Amino acid sequence: MAIYDEIGAYGVSAKGFLSELGALPEGTPVDLRLNSPGGSVFDAVAIHNALKRHAGPVTVWIDGIAASAASYIAMAGDEIVMPENAFLMIHDPAGLVxxxxxxxxxxxxxxxxxxxxxxxxxxxxxGRSPEEVSALMASETWFDAADAMAQGFADRLVEPVRIAARFEISRFRNAPPVLVDAIETEPENDDDTEGASAEATDEADQVADSEDDQDATSDAPQLPAEAPPPSGAPPDPAAIRSEAIGHARxxxxxxxxxxxxxxxGRFLEQDANLEEVRAALLAAKAEAEPEIAPHHPQPGRSSAARPWGEIVARTFKPKG
Known part of the structure; x- marks a missing residue:
């Protein structure tokens, strides 16, 4: 199992994780690969408790970062393993109101x-006292693997690994400079870069050949060919992912x-833009019938009310 994203609705939710965990046979050993900047504390608590209830042994491998709510999930491991270049962070919970x-x-x-x-x-x-832990949380404390081991937040160190996912950590006030530098300078996969560069080169060659053919065949004015990107570089995967997440949010x-x-979910599957989403939501609102709960009094005469003429007739019966 793996959590390589934010915790909560925009990443790995408690509902999704518990569904995956519940599908495992009773007593199955769990190896959780963790690399997350944190997120929803309530989802993290639910995931933590589910792992603690699991009948089989749970080993948490912090492959890069276990920060904020993600570090609390890590505490559910019977064994917490950290590469020497991994980090763990604890801090006070925060909220908006x-x-x-x-x-x-x-x-x-x-x-x-x-x-x-x-x-x-x-x-x-x-094994530290609540007072010690509370003070560490209040100061937003970052631990490298050796520190985490010394403080009791990790059980075993292993050889360094390449940080497998990059996150925006500028929101944290005490992020270690070495971690910031590592994330900012982390290169893309060499094979992917070479493949993308080759594709970009082929496309540039095709455009050049097309322009040469146009010049040779006719002196008539031609529609301008679409120019390739100035740099010829492939699109940045991190920028594409950031844009997609922003649109989804x-x-x-x-x-x-x-x-x-x-x-x-339907809008995201259809890849609808925001204008289409707004239009569809307005249409749905216009078509929706108002929901009236019977236990709330509504203005106007009740449908069960009897006409005044009937009430008067029954109350004041004619004599004789």
């Missing part, structure tokens, strides 16, 4: 409770605001 002072206080209380749960998990694995947010979160 907008509202009154009471809303702010409620959020602060919720974050305190979440932190208490996380402290217990880190302390149980490392925008679609999901629009569907949530419209009260139609279930429609997001």
């Amino acid at each position: 907008m509202g009154t002072a009471e809303d702010m206080r409620a959020m602060a209380e919720a974050l305190d409770k979440v932190k208490g749960s996380l402290v217990a998990g880190y302390a149980a694995k490392s 925008a679609v999901i947010d629009l569907c949530r605001l419209a009260g139609q979160p279930q429609m997001a």
